[in-house]
């Protein structure tokens with residue numbers, strides 16, 4: 001095209017983006033509960049009586065307003081499926097490549113809610129036996145949200 | 158339904174990992190020119206223009222305004238649409254509605270992505286819902302991995318079957334001059350030897366980040382019949398949305414299973430008289446987020462019974478030479494310029510119906526084809542194409 005077409009010039013943009021997202025009435029309530037009281041709270045749908053998790057103003061099943069009937073999910077549950085990272089991958093939430101040492105799991109809480117969280121056990125062989133688990137909460141530095149739980153620890157029966 | 162609508166022009170760029178030689182409007186323009194050339198039209202014949210991408214990936218706030226000249230939007234109506242991963246089909250849907258409604262006789266739909274200049278992972282941090290998502294870092298890949306494990310436990314599928322899907326995709330990609338990853342894989346052993354990233358997903362189970370654009374020209378019946386000797390008719394399009402983080406609902410372990418695909422497929426088949434999917438449809442181009450999910454997608458779309466997707470792969474039914482070819486193009490795992498990906502699915506399905514797919518042309522004659530789009534919290538768009546209505 002031109003004499004210096006082989007020189008491909010880019011324009012750089014390096015300004016960091018900063019956001020402050022409102023948590024909202026329902027997620028905000030759940031975050032306040034993890035932060036202050038170390039408990040997971042969902043809201044029970046006024047129609048189907050299922051716990052909506054994460055809490056929301058409208059039940060995804062019934063499409064009706066859920067109301068304000070707050071219930072505890074509890075700290076114990078059963079592992080349904082898990083996986084673990086083998087190689088470091090880019091983690092958008094921390095902005096760098098990392099392999100999270102704690103395996104990711106889908107857990108059915110005894111209250112019936114399904115949640116995603118991490119397992120304390122990191123040995124692939126021992127992981128196979130992890131079924132019943134209990135939340136281990138951060139004692140300090142809780143900011144509201146699921147990261148206020150460190151991970152789930154294997155328990156008996 | 159409204160007026161009949163046909164695809165009369167198809168254009169796509171060659172998809173690559175880097176395109177430092179062009180900016181976004183220039184890249185779009187390549188696809189637009191290719192579509193116009195394919196339709197033997199000039200831009201003055203286009204009445205409306207629809208564009209879309211994963212917008213924040215490139216950090217450009219009003220990309221449609223930037224590219225108004227190169228897209229053909231200058232002096233015309235149209236709009237930019239955004240629907241996460243389905244955007245590339247949503248642009249076609251918008252054009253389809255405008256022509257079907259009789260608002261215009263011709264419309265141009267463009268899907269694109271220029272991954273190489275932006276920060277896709279940074280943009281995904283702000284993806285729905287930024288509050289809940291940012292608070293807890295369990296990535297999508299871990300969920301895909303758990304889905305794969307659950308699929309194996311439930312159905313008897315093995316890692317070999319995922320490798321067969323990957324090999325099939327590469328076979329198609331190597332015959333598709335527009336595809337991004339053309340690896341020349343020769344056996345499933347090569348795939349099974351690639352390292353695990355997230356157990357049981359391997360490096361070769363992941364799609365690339367591609368750069369490129371795809372443009373389609375849609376026309377009303379009388380214009381299509383006048384301008385084109387091989388129109389491909391859009392028999393129907395359907396959109397179904399789903400919500401996120403709803404593990405446990407709809408018997409879905411991770412909350413990421415595309416319940417929306419089953420709902421969309423059932424509705425689409427019913428209103429188009431499709432009772433036996435593999436008899437009434439000849440080929441599919443599906444949006445498979447990973448080779449593992451290609452097998453479950455067969456099941457969600459009723460190509461086979463539940464738990465039997467892997468058997469279709471094992472029997473080579475979905476090969477280019479098979480009785481029900483799926484993703485002859487190489488699919489998403491070979492090429493993923495996200496905003497363009499669903500447009501490419503429709504384009505490739507249309508090329509198969511025209512018989513213009515070159516070396517990747519299916520062996521059997523393709524009269525009816527299905528193209529799918531899947532995005533973000535499993536929003537689904539299905540497009541049914543026919544050689545004649």
Ligand SMILES: [Zn+2]
Nearest residue numbers: 045048059062
């Ligand atoms: Zn309800």
